[in-house]
Amino acid sequence: MNTLHRIDGRLHLEGVALDTLAERYGTPLYVYSRQALESAYQAYSDAFAATPHLICYAVKANSSLAILNVFARLGAGFDIVSGGELARVLAAGGDPGKVVFSGVGKTADEMHAALEAGILCFNVESVSELHRLNRVASELGKVAPVSFRVNPDVDPKTHPYISTGLKENKFGVPIADAPALYRLAASLPHLQVTGIDCHIGSQLTDLSPLADAADRVLALVDALAAEGIALHHIDLGGGVGIRYHDETPPDLAAYGRTLAARFAGRREKLLLEPGRSLVGNAGLLLTRVEYLKPGEDKNFAIVDAAMNDLMRPALYEAYHEIVAIDERPTPAKRYDIVGPICETGDFLGFARYLAIEEGDLLALLSAGAYGMSMASNYNSRPRAAEVLINRNEIYLIRERETKDSLMAGERLAD
Numbered sequence: 145m146n147t148l149h150r151i152d153g154r155l156h157l158e159g160v161a162l163d164t165l166a167e168r169y170g171t172p173l174y175v176y177s178r179q180a181l182e183s184a185y186q187a188y189s190d191a192f193a194a195t196p197h198l199i200c201y202a203v204k205a206n207s208s209l210a211i212l213n214v215f216a217r218l219g220a221g222f223d224i225v226s227g228g229e230l231a232r233v234l235a236a237g238g239d240p241g242k243v244v245f246s247g248v249g250k251t252a253d254e255m256h257a258a259l260e261a262g263i264l265c266f267n268v269e270s271v272s273e274l275h276r277l278n279r280v281a282s283e284l285g286k287v288a289p290v291s292f293r294v295n296p297d298v299d300p301k302t303h304p305y306i307s308t309g310l311k312e313n314k315f316g317v318p319i320a321d322a323p324a325l326y327r328l329a330a331s332l333p334h335l336q337v338t339g340i341d342c343h344i345g346s347q348l349t350d351l352s353p354l355a356d357a358a359d360r361v362l363a364l365v366d367a368l369a370a371e372g373i374a375l376h377h378i379d380l381g382g383g384v385g386i387r388y389h390d391e392t393p394p395d396l397a398a399y400g401r402t403l404a405a406r407f408a409g410r411r412e413k414l415l416l417e418p419g420r421s422l423v424g425n426a427g428l429l430l431t432r433v434e435y436l437k438p439g440e441d442k443n444f445a446i447v448d449a450a451m452n453d454l455m456r457p458a459l460y461e462a463y464h465e466i467v468a469i470d471e472r473p474t475p476a477k478r479y480d481i482v483g484p485i486c487e488t489g490d491f492l493g494f495a496r497y498l499a500i501e502e503g504d505l506l507a508l509l510s511a512g513a514y515g516m517s518m519a520s521n522y523n524s525r526p527r528a529a530e531v532l533i534n535r536n537e538i539y540l541i542r543e544r545e546t547k548d549s550l551m552a553g554e555r556l557a558d
């Protein structure tokens with residue numbers, strides 16, 4: 145569904161003209177389409193309809209309460225990586241019984257909170273974590289449901305910073321060690337082995353690494369079953385990429401068919417942990433051009449959004465399409481789109497052809513994932529506001545931070 149479209153040259157998201165949002169709420173402003181969120185979720189439900197499954201939305205991609213609430217209402221589960229994310233899921237009305245807890249550094253307090261909440265499963269990433277979880281569960285008189293996150297040593301063919309399933313990455317346990325670890329887990333009194341998990345990386349544009357990882361995990365599940373260790377679910381993580389520029393993202397229906405063929409006749413439920421592919425293309429970042437700075441070699445457009453609002457370009461040299469909200473008839477010029485932060489790395493896009501003037505509005509597209517959730521206050525910049533659109537309805541889902549909120553919790557020393 146194309147929720148982003150022009151009417152008389154003015155860019156709209158669903159039924160709302162984006163310039164009216166900038167007037168009302170200021171910029172930089174994150175804007176999301178509820179219909180785009182719902183149709184992305186529906187695409188997963190349709191693609192995996194043949195396999196009993198649960199979609200556990202990866203909260204880190206966009207952890208705003210209203211976004212979590214949209215997915216909770218659709219029946220989603222959640223993949224969390226911290227006690228903070230657990231608190232958000234609960235505050236947003238998520239079902240703790242559909243929560244899986246990933247991450248290499250779970251603290252005892254976080255385990256405690258997740259056990260009290262009654263989550264579906266802990267995705268354990270090391271033997272030390274296994275012992276800690278057994279101890280925390282015993283202190284609470286509970287039994288913790290566990291999966292191991294196995295590292296299948298598959299190259300996801302994505303940016304090295306977002307590859308997670310290679311031997312040299314910090315994530316998971318080596319797949320070869322898993323049988324011994326499952327035996328150990330099965331012997332610990334406060335643990336119940338329920339599943340297996342794997343997540344090999346993010347922004348994958350090729351299905352074959354996902355299929356290879358699934359095959360390695362399924363072979364392990366069968367070997368465990370032969371030993372009498374039967375699992376209830378198989379979690380194949382997230383990672384499906386989206387189109388930012390000219391990528392061809394994996395076809396979800398094809399991914400669904402690939403897994404349906406592998407799961408036919410199996411008794412374990414499939415879990416998936418998609419993040420980016422549910423929210424990435426449902427959001428944009430609205431920003432205003434503060435200054436145009438023509439130069440000998442290049443022209444700069446200095447905008448009011450910066451790397452603190454959207455750090456993906458600075459961190460991964462990631463590409464986000466940048467479009468003008470109002471089309472001007474004047475010829476386009478080439479600009480580097482940069483923010484006001486005192487870092488050379490504070491760029492949002494290089495060599496973009498735009499017909500713009502000072503004061504114009506721009507949209508950075510595909511900013512729904514890892515945008516607001518990675519925003520910071522660097523250079524003491526209050527974080528942006530967020531708006532959710534539903535047809536013609538407009539909801540301010542997060543207020544813009546103020547100077548006071550910037551300094552909240554700080555105090556002077558004696």
Ligand SMILES: Cc1ncc(COP(=O)(O)O)c(C=O)c1O
Binds near residue numbers: 223418
């Ligand atoms: C454990 C885990 N699950 C799921 C995800 C979501 O990944 P993606 O946004 O690529 O779908 C991530 C992030 O890469 C992750 O670390």
Ligand SMILES: N[C@@H](CCCC[NH3+])C(=O)O
Binds near residue numbers: 204346456
């Ligand atoms: N933050 C990354 C994705 C990392 C996924 C987390 N495991 C991005 O913006 O693309």
